[in-house]
Amino acid sequence: MVKPMTFKQSLSVLLVLIFIFSLSILGFGLSPNVPLVISIIVVMVFARIRRTTWQTIQDQLLKGIKTALAPLFLFLLIGMLIGLWMGTNTIPSLLWVGLKIANVQWFLPSALLIMALMGTMIGSAFTTLATVGVALMGVGTAIGFDPGVVAGAVLSGAIFGDKSSPLSDSTNLASSIAGTDLFAHIKNMMWTTIPALVGSLVIFTILNQQQTIKGSVNDLQKLAGLLSPTWWSVIPIALLFIMAWRHIPAIPTLLVNIAVTGSMFMVNHNLQQLSDVIMNGSKTAIHNKLLAALLNRGGMLSMMPTVIIIMLALALGGLLTEQGVLKSVMTPLVNLIKTKAGVITGTLLTGISANFLIGEQYLATILPGQLWHDTFTRLNINRLTLGRTLEDSGTVINYLVPWGVAGSFAAQTLGVSVTTFAPFTFFSLLSPICSLVSAWIGIGQLNVDDE
Numbered sequence: 001m002v003k004p005m006t007f008k009q010s011l012s013v014l015l016v017l018i019f020i021f022s023l024s025i026l027g028f029g030l031s032p033n034v035p036l037v038i039s040i041i042v043v044m045v046f047a048r049i050r051r052t053t054w055q056t057i058q059d060q061l062l063k064g065i066k067t068a069l070a071p072l073f074l075f076l077l078i079g080m081l082i083g084l085w086m087g088t089n090t091i092p093s094l095l096w097v098g099l100k101i102a103n104v105q106w107f108l109p110s111a112l113l114i115m116a117l118m119g120t121m122i123g124s125a126f127t128t129l130a131t132v133g134v135a136l137m138g139v140g141t142a143i144g145f146d147p148g149v150v151a152g153a154v155l156s157g158a159i160f161g162d163k164s165s166p167l168s169d170s171t172n173l174a175s176s177i178a179g180t181d182l183f184a185h186i187k188n189m190m191w192t193t194i195p196a197l198v199g200s201l202v203i204f205t206i207l208n209q210q211q212t213i214k215g216s217v218n219d220l221q222k223l224a225g226l227l228s229p230t231w232w233s234v235i236p237i238a239l240l241f242i243m244a245w246r247h248i249p250a251i252p253t254l255l256v257n258i259a260v261t262g263s264m265f266m267v268n269h270n271l272q273q274l275s276d277v278i279m280n281g282s283k284t285a286i287h288n289k290l291l292a293a294l295l296n297r298g299g300m301l302s303m304m305p306t307v308i309i310i311m312l313a314l315a316l317g318g319l320l321t322e323q324g325v326l327k328s329v330m331t332p333l334v335n336l337i338k339t340k341a342g343v344i345t346g347t348l349l350t351g352i353s354a355n356f357l358i359g360e361q362y363l364a365t366i367l368p369g370q371l372w373h374d375t376f377t378r379l380n381i382n383r384l385t386l387g388r389t390l391e392d393s394g395t396v397i398n399y400l401v402p403w404g405v406a407g408s409f410a411a412q413t414l415g416v417s418v419t420t421f422a423p424f425t426f427f428s429l430l431s432p433i434c435s436l437v438s439a440w441i442g443i444g445q446l447n448v449d450d451e
Helices: 007-027 033-049 054-066 069-087 090-101 104-122 125-143 147-164 169-178 182-210 217-225 231-245 250-266 271-280 289-295 300-322 325-336 340-358 361-378 383-395 405-414 418-424 426-441
Strands: none
Touching: 007 033, 007 325, 033 054, 033 300, 054 300, 069 090, 069 125, 069 250, 069 271, 069 300, 069 405, 090 125, 090 231, 090 289, 104 125, 104 147, 104 182, 104 231, 125 147, 125 231, 125 250, 125 289, 125 405, 147 169, 147 182, 147 383, 147 405, 147 418, 147 426, 169 182, 169 361, 169 383, 182 383, 182 426, 231 250, 250 271, 271 300, 300 325, 300 340, 300 361, 300 405, 325 340, 325 361, 340 361, 340 383, 340 426, 361 383, 383 426, 405 418
16 A cells, blocks of 8 residues: 655655756756656656556556547647648638738737637637637738737637636636536636736737837738638638537537538548648648748647647646645645635645646646635635636646647647747736735625625
8 A cells, every 4th residue: 555645755756847847948948748758757766666556657647648638639630620721711711801901000909809709709719729819820920020929919818718708618617616606607707807808908009019010011911912712711610600609519519610621622622632631731832931831730740749748748747646746745735824815825826836747727727626625615715716716827827838738739739839928928927916916905705605
């Protein structure tokens, strides 16, 4: 029988892992793959020293990966969909519309609001990023904005939409963990979500005026002239919205869209070309370097670097969770905190830490919820506050983690590294700050009877 982890043992493991990641990524500039593999080996050796059997270690590794089989499969489907939407002229048509209506002076705040609206309607930040987000990245890059700033605006809007939508998996998860009504949960989140959105809008408006813009309206019209929009491009887009509003889960929605878009692609292409687009993505005939870089993308193989990072991160997360490392460190601290503001702060820090240590958005929501739920009850803190706090840390921060599921996906889809867009993803940065302000000054804190 393996004894439970002690506080000192768990803290030692976490400090070693932090050192490995800091030295590898910040010191040597390595890909996250390398420190992830090294960290898995370190935790595995530690588990073996504690007399965990090899079979148990393997099971714990695989259990971590199994928790996110759905997102991993989702990424492959999104890779296929991007390739097909490129091949059927859907994304180029969206790009054409964006270039035609783009307002250089207000592009960044308008991109944020467009993504927020689309994300709320679709209920999935990943799907919103892979469709409308790719088109807006193309427009912003064509105008001459810094890609990291554009990605930050696009992501901020997508995350707001995902967080505020009743169709969102992460929102439903946080609500269920806290044990609250979904719509009451969303309404209560506005205490921190609206200030974070407004703050992001103000910052992007200021940045928009400060950016050195290379392109002009005439340049955008010239680029738009190289694209040929088609009326049937609206079919996959409309289908996506209809299925989202009918509450059909993401995987069936994407599969149906792939089937319809694939049939549209076959009208002018053969089966071999369809297979190539699904696997390798679309290749445009346009010779303009900027448009070619934007349109030559998609395919399942394009998602494999992301899938590899995520599988390694989840394997490490499985070991850390099953070995009880994070729980052993946090439990003594949880029992020491006696104030409401302290509990909310502790929950936020746990969610943020879990994102960086485990790399999986759902686990970074579930684990803090399990650790702090009884403390919220003991101190008579409204459960709606627990759900909101889980969203303000577990949900939004994963996009800032280079080896996180959401961060890796966003980097691959938008073509910008996490370290490049993270400083500009203001909605994710402001959400936990707004939650802290709410906790310490008491704004938005309901009574227990007001659930």
